[in-house]
Amino acid sequence: MSIAVLDAPGRGAGVDVEQLPCHREDPELFFAESPSDVELAKSLCGSCPVRSECLDGALARREPWGVWGGQLVVQGVVVPRKRPRGRPRKSEAAA
DSSP states (O other): OOHHHHHSTTSSTTOOGGGSHHHHSOGGGGGOSSHHHHHHHHHHGGGOTTHHHHHHHHHHHTOSEEEETTEEEETTEEESOOOOSSOOOHHHHHO
């Protein structure tokens, strides 16, 4: 997330950037491959004061991937969950 989002008038005013989850935690967590790590990153965003601004900015920039504002973004759009690596099971594909 760009710091400019936090500096914009009326947006993120008074927010200590170092206290944001994406600055406290390992940044790699917000771009993880593991579905469980992605869910953890999404949950960390739950209490973030600039969550909606973060998501709006990511969608406007069409971010290619990552957790932004508590949502998983893939190819510039929000997706509900990360699919695990590998081929889906045949029983799941038939359903």
